[in-house]
Amino acid sequence: MVNIAIIPCKTGSKRLDNKNFLELGGKPMYAHTVDFAVSLGIYDIIILSTDDKERFPSIPSNVKIHLRSDKNLMKCHAFGVVKDVLSSILWDSNEECTTSLLLPTAPFRQKQSFMKAHSMLCKGAQCVVGVKRANTLSASYRYLEEDSNILRPIRINEVHNINPQSTDIEEYLVTGSLFIGNTTYILQHDSFHCPDTQGIVLEELESVDINTELDYEFARFLIQAV
Numbered sequence: 274m275v276n277i278a279i280i281p282c283k284t285g286s287k288r289l290d291n292k293n294f295l296e297l298g299g300k301p302m303y304a305h306t307v308d309f310a311v312s313l314g315i316y317d318i319i320i321l322s323t324d325d326k327e328r329f330p331s332i333p334s335n336v337k338i339h340l341r342s343d344k345n346l347m348k349c350h351a352f353g354v355v356k357d358v359l360s361s362i363l364w365d366s367n368e369e370c371t372t373s374l375l376l377p378t379a380p381f382r383q384k385q386s387f388m389k390a391h392s393m394l395c396k397g398a399q400c401v402v403g404v405k406r407a408n409t410l411s412a413s414y415r416y417l418e419e420d421s422n423i424l425r426p427i428r429i430n431e432v433h434n435i436n437p438q439s440t441d442i443e444e445y446l447v448t449g450s451l452f453i454g455n456t457t458y459i460l461q462h463d464s465f466h467c468p469d470t471q472g473i474v475l476e477e478l479e480s481v482d483i484n485t486e487l488d489y490e491f492a493r494f495l496i497q498a499v
Contacts, residue, residue: 275370278316280306281354282323282377288485293377298496305380307336322354352464374452378483382450390453390473399458402465403451404472405480407444423471449482
């Protein structure tokens with residue numbers, strides 16, 4: 274099995290300018306994700322995809338920098354970057370292969386969660402994403418199917434009919450911390466959000482995703498606390 278990690282790291286950002294390069298705990302935010310990918314020891318290929326190679330003066334030797342083929346990819350969803358990177362890699366589609374998407378804005382990942390997700394793939398899961406318990410009920414949230422842990426959408430009519438105080442259903446929100454799937458499968462579905470995607474429940478800390486100034490200040494506080 275070939276295991277690939279892709280770290281999308283563009284310059285700029287709409288809500289938090291250059292968020293991937295902001296200092297956090299003594300190093301740029303993206304460096305936390307790079308170091309995490311290397312420390313796991315399960316990846317055969319680690320690729321940092323960017324629109325500006327000059328922003329990375331020092332990265333581990335086993336991490337390759339990929340310059341995006343189209344500047345419009347800076348504006349697209351992260352899966353567009355995944356496809357762009359995979360199209361540049363020579364890998365045998367007949368060989369079993371996994372792809373992980375590691376967003377730089379989630380610097381508090383935990384090794385045990387990724388190892389569990391990888392184990393789930395080895396046991397037959399096609400795709401696994403990280404989720405966290407939701408505090409409110411919304412049509413954008415998901416629930417975990419009993420026994421299979423497959424993520425199912427909560428229909429809009431179900432949202433109107435469910436008592437938010439009821440314990441009959443637990444709602445989960447997909448986080449930006451963990452995306453891993455069978456490479457052929459996710460390419461076929463053009464997403465990590467596939468019909469048979471399974472969810473793995475993450476702790477609150479590892480679910481932190483930094484997209485706003487408030488998120489960043491919260492992360493700065495957390496990194497000092499932990």
